[in-house]
Amino acid sequence: MKKLLIMMGTAVFLILVSACQSSESDENDNAKSTDPLAPLEETAKVVIAEDGSASGAGFYIAKDKGYFEKYNIEVEFATFGNSDEMLPAVAAGEVDVAGGISSASFFNSIAQGIDVRFIADKGHNNEGSSYFTFVVREDLKDDITDYEDVKGKKIAVSTQNAVDHYIYNEMLKHANVSTEEVEFVLMSDFGNMMSAMGNQQIDLALQIEPLITQGENQAIHQRFLDATDYAPEAQIAMVLGSPKFLTERRDVAVRFMAAYLQGVRDYHDVFIKDIDDNGEVISIMANHTALKDEDLWKEVGVTGLNPNGYIFEDDVEKQYQFYKENGAIQGELDFDTIIDMSLVEEALDIIGTYEE
The missing domain is CATH 3.40.190.10 (Periplasmic binding protein-like II)
Structure with missing residues (x-):
């Protein structure tokens, strides 16, 4: 009789343990299913x-x-x-x-x-350190210091009717300079802009990093103010x-x-x-x-x-x-x-x- 009671007690205990484990498993499954960023089941x-x-x-x-x-x-x-x-x-x-x-x-x-x-x-662009902004030729950096100074200058832009052209246009509006008062130079290769600066064929260019920094280090050009002055949310x-x-x-x-x-x-x-x-x-x-x-x-x-x-x-x-x-x-x-x-x-x- 005592042996039977022990066996029955053990069975009840196992059932309770199993039920608890099942409950915990269900809770874990539910938590996983309600996690909106749980890993996907299949790659x-x-x-x-x-x-x-x-x-x-x-x-x-x-x-x-x-x-x-x-x-x-x-x-x-x-x-x-x-x-x-x-x-x-x-x-x-x-x-x-x-x-x-x-x-x-x-x-x-x-x-x-x-x-x-x-x-x-x-x-x-990040304010004050735009990765896509204008540069001015090194030998002109003391002559072209503010936006109105771009009047009469040759300005290189890589693409027409694209974001480059849009930023160029915003800069001219900010400078109160008309498109007829500057020379738009279409130059698709940013590297060629560096060469054109060195050969004094252009005065300014809408340049991109890392060429902006490389050109500064090589004394080819300097940053010309910052694109966020006139196109802060381009x-x-x-x-x-x-x-x-x-x-x-x-x-x-x-x-x-x-x-x-x-x-x-x-x-x-x-x-x-x-x-x-x-x-x-x-x-x-x-x-x-x-x-x-x-x-x-x-x-x-x-x-x-x-x-x-x-x-x-x-x-x-x-x-x-x-x-x-x-x-x-x-x-x-x-x-x-x-x-x-x-x-x-x-x-x-x-x-x-x-x-x-």
Whole structure:
């Protein structure tokens, strides 16, 4: 009888233990299922069209620091010769994410039926240290010191009816100088601008980093004030998303955006807040971009990237209107559809906003 009671007690105990374990397992499963950023059950591949530009920092850092892997996302970088090849691939969902530079041809492609979305910031100037700004020839730096001094000068710009041209136009308006009072020199290669400066063929140029800093170090040119004086919210580049990625793969897209923003925040911590990370972010940037000199990364004006993801929507439309007034746009665009910050907002609701 005593043996029977012991056996019955043991059975009850085992049942209770099993029930508790089952309850804990259910709770863990429920917690996992309600975690909006739990790792994906199956590895998801995300294809990014990126060519090693500095504005791709968020992608590179998130990849190398394991932020994508944390959500069971595998990223693959793809390169295209130009936007004419890249945009259709994004629209078709063959590429999930890409970078877009503002230009009339870019907007025209969208107006003609290429369906893509602007989903996050991928490049703007930082106040006082713009990565895309004007430089003045070294021997003229004492003669051209303020905006009105550009009157009568030869100014090189890399692209017509693109963000370069827009910034050039904003600078002239700020200087109260008409386009007829300067000579617009179209020079597509930034490296050639350096040579033209050395040969005294041009007086100013809208130049880009790291050539701005390299030219200063070589006494070829000097920074001419700063682009944020007259174009403080110029949206230079945007992260593009495939509509299929945003809808059919939303669970992947939200996790992708959360990882991307974490990469951008690490970048912002190092380059804007000057937080020491023992050189990890600079090493990642040197590994993925054409600028391999890690010491030079400490000197250059870096691409601005919003740690909360938002783009300057009003400026995007302002650029579009500029191209349209120049007769370079065919067709109308619905920016309420094209600019889609919903993915950024959904990610921010989960990971929180970045505090400066």
